[in-house]
Each structure stands twice: as C-alpha cells, then as structure tokens.
Amino acid sequence: xxxxxVQLLAVTLxxxxxxxxxxxxxTSLLISLLIMFAIVTIxxxxxxxxxxxxxxxxxxxxxxxxxKESVRRVNASSSDEFQHLSDSFNTMLDLFRTDIRQxxxxxxxxxxxxxxxxxxLRTPLFATQGxxxxxxxxxxxxxxxxxxxxxxxLNNIExxxxxxxxxxxxxxxxxxxxxxxxxxxDIMPMLETAVAELQDYAAQRSISLAxxxxxxxxxxxxxxKERLRxxxxxxxxxxxxxxxxxxxxxxxxxxxxxCVVISVEDTGIGxxxxxxxxxxxxxxxxxxxxxxDVGGSGLGLAIVKHIIEAHNQTISVDSKVGIGTIFTFSVSxxxxxx
Numbered sequence: 001x002x003x004x005x006v007q008l009l010a011v012t013l014x015x016x017x018x019x020x021x022x023x024x025x026x027t028s029l030l031i032s033l034l035i036m037f038a039i040v041t042i043x044x045x046x047x048x049x050x051x052x053x054x055x056x057x058x059x060x061x062x063x064x065x066x067x068k069e070s071v072r073r074v075n076a077s078s079s080d081e082f083q084h085l086s087d088s089f090n091t092m093l094d095l096f097r098t099d100i101r102q103x104x105x106x107x108x109x110x111x112x113x114x115x116x117x118x119x120x121l122r123t124p125l126f127a128t129q130g131x132x133x134x135x136x137x138x139x140x141x142x143x144x145x146x147x148x149x150x151x152x153x154l155n156n157i158e159x160x161x162x163x164x165x166x167x168x169x170x171x172x173x174x175x176x177x178x179x180x181x182x183x184x185x186d187i188m189p190m191l192e193t194a195v196a197e198l199q200d201y202a203a204q205r206s207i208s209l210a211x212x213x214x215x216x217x218x219x220x221x222x223x224x225k226e227r228l229r230x231x232x233x234x235x236x237x238x239x240x241x242x243x244x245x246x247x248x249x250x251x252x253x254x255x256x257x258x259c260v261v262i263s264v265e266d267t268g269i270g271x272x273x274x275x276x277x278x279x280x281x282x283x284x285x286x287x288x289x290x291x292x293d294v295g296g297s298g299l300g301l302a303i304v305k306h307i308i309e310a311h312n313q314t315i316s317v318d319s320k321v322g323i324g325t326i327f328t329f330s331v332s333x334x335x336x337x338x
Contacts, residue, residue, distance in 0.1 A: 010046070014039060014042060014043065058074050058086075061093075074086040074089045074090055074093075121160065121163065124157070125156075125160070127152070128157060131153045134149060135150070166299040166300065167299065169303055170282065170302060170303055170306065173307070178310070180227060180311070181225075182222060182223055182335060183222070184222055185220070185221065185225045186218050187220075187228075187260055188213060188217070188219055188253075191211060191213060191232065194229055194233050194236060195209060195210075195211045195236070197233065198236050198237060198240065201237070201240060205240060206245035207240050207246075208246075208247070208248040208249070209236070209248075209250075211251045211253075212250055212252045213252075213253040219253075219255050219260055220333060221332065221333050222331075222333060222335030223311050224307075227307045227310075230303070232262070234301070234303070234304050235264040235304065235327050236251065236264055238300065238301070239265075239327075242266070243266050243268030243269070244269065247266060247268050249265070249266045249267075249268075250266075251264055251265075252264075252265060258332065258333055258334055261328065261330045262328070262331065263327065264326070265324065265325075265326045266324050267323070267324040269322065270320050270321040270323055270324055270325055271321070271325055272321050276319065280301050280304070282299055282302045283298035308329050312332070313329060313332065314330070315328065316328050316329070
C-alpha cells in the first residue's frame with residue numbers, strides 16, 4: 001500500500017514520460033494522439049481503481065446506515081489515506097451504533113418507568129376514591145366501618161406521599177442534583193438510632209431486631225450521615241417486611257483498616273437466584289403481591305444503591321430461599337472535608 005500522493009505522482013510521471021517519448025521520436029500526429037490516449041486511459045484506470053472505487057465503497061456504507069440495523073463497514077485500503085479514513089469512519093460508525101442502542105434502551109426505560117409510576121400512583125388513588133365514595137354514600141354514618149375506611153384512606157395517602165418523596169429522591173440522584181454533605185462522624189450512634197427507630201415495627205411483626213457492633217465506643221467514618229442513615233433504615237425495614245414471625249434481623253458492624261463494613265442479615269424468605277441481579281432496579285419486585293401487601297414503592301433499593309455508589313462504595317447481596325438474606329456495604333474511614 002502506498003500514499004495517495006505517491007500514486008498521483010506516478011500517474012503524472014507516466015504522462016510526462018509518454019509525452020517526452022513522443023516528442024523525442026518526432027512521431028506523427030496520429031501516433032502522438034494514440035500515445036496521449038493510452039496515457040489518459042492508464043491514468044484514468046489508476047485513478048478509478050485507487051480513488052473512485054474506494055469513494056464508492058464509502059458512499060455505499062453511508063447509504064446503508066439508513067437502516068439502523070446495518071453492520072456494514074468501510075474497507076477502502078487502496079492508499080494509506082483511505083485506510084486511515086476507513087478506520088476513522090468505522091470507529092465513528094461503532095460510536096453511532098452504540099449511541100443508537102443507548103437511546104433505544106433509555107426510551108424503553110423511560111416508557112417502563114412512566115408505566116410503573118402511573119400504576120403505583122393509580123392503585124392508592126383509586127382505592128382512596130372508592131373509600132371516600134362509599135363514605136359519602138352513607139357509610140360515614142355507620143360507626144362499624146367509618147373509622148376503618150378513614151384509616152385505610154389515610155394509609156393510601158401516606159403511601160402516595162412516600163412514593164412521591166422517593167420519586168423526588170431518585171430523580172435528584174440520577175440528575176446529579178443531590179449533593180452529599182460528607183464529613184467525619186461517629187457511626188455507632190447512627191446504627192443504634194436506626195435500630196431503635198424500627199424496634200416497634202419489628203415487634204408488631206414478632207421479629208427479633210438486634211445489633212452486633214465492635215467494642216470500640218467510637219468509630220469515625222467519612223460520609224453523608226443522613227443519607228447513610230436512609231440506606232440503613234431502608235435495608236432494615238425491607239428485612240423486617242420480608243421475614244416471617246419469629247424470624248430475626250441482625251445489623252453487623254465490622255471495623256476494618258480503611259472502612260467500616262455494615263451488613264443487614266435476616267432469616268426471612270430469601271431471594272431466588274434469578275432475581276438477585278435485578279433487585280436494585282427501579283420498581284422491580286421479587287414478589288409483587290407480597291410487596292403491595294407489606295407496602296413500599298419498589299424504589300427503595302434503587303435509591304440505596306445510588307447513595308452507596310455516590311460514596312464510591314459498593315453494595316452486595318447474598319441470599320438463599322427459605323434461609324435468609326444479607327445485604328452488605330462499606331463506608332470509608334478516609335476523606336477530606338471541604
């Protein structure tokens with residue numbers, strides 16, 4: 001393979017040599033014309049093969065991109081310049097196809113998200129509407145049911161409020177509007193407060209809730225205290241929801257050199273292997289019927305994952321059906337306050 005410039009110089013040289021030979025031999029006009037025709041033909045053939053055909057190949061590939069599924073690639077290697085152009089064009093096509101796939105994926109996610117949101121909002125709204133209509137049609141005077149209906153309506157409104165708060169949270173997180181307020185703080189009081197906050201809820205469901213922490217009286221970590229408390233409360237609440245009476249939930253804290261490892265371990269119903277990889281997706285539920293019975297928006301674990309990743313940490317899950325589940329995440333002990 002040679003440079004296109006070299007190839008064009010070769011064509012020019014051939015023409016010059018032909019003209020010089022004709023002039024030197026003092027050939028007749030007819031022979032001179034024949035030589036000129038031969039030179040033009042050779043020059044045209046060289047340019048056709050080395051320039052025009054590669055450009056045609058590029059044009060065919062460009063036209064083929066009207067079909068988004070096309071996988072045609074440019075292969076024009078008649079010169080170094082065309083080879084570089086082919087490589088650059090193929091790289092551009094790969095990026096183009098990647099962008100198309102990403103846009104299609106985002107459109108599917110958006111459509112699914114809107115569908116899920118409308119469903120989650122519609123369910124408590126319709127339920128509340130039915131309860132209020134029943135009360136207006138005379139049930140409000142029935143002391144046996146009026147308070148019960150009002151309590152159910154209030155529960156539905158609280159569910160809507162919780163859903164809207166979590167939608168706002170995840171929207172702010174994914175848009176980058178949520179800014180972490182990171183600083184050093186003692187993690188031990190936060191753990192104890194989160195457990196105390198959910199003790200009554202665990203007791204109502206006859207579930208044992210305990211905390212297992214190191215003997216140190218103080219362990220400093222670096223992070224957003226309120227957001228990490230949100231993570232812990234969400235994980236503990238989920239563990240309680242998906243456990244049976246007489247099961248137990250334990251919060252473990254392990255102090256390591258550069259981080260603190262926290263796990264929420266339960267002896268509940270567990271998660272089947274095929275669901276593990278998807279439980280952090282928005283609105284994904286392992287058991288939809290049970291999820292709606294115990295409440296929850298289906299956004300909690302997605303928010304948890306976002307918050308942990310915003311701290312440059314990871315969260316993992318280990319679960320066995322009928323045995324229990326362990327969610328584990330870490331919090332760094334190192335950082336610079338700003």
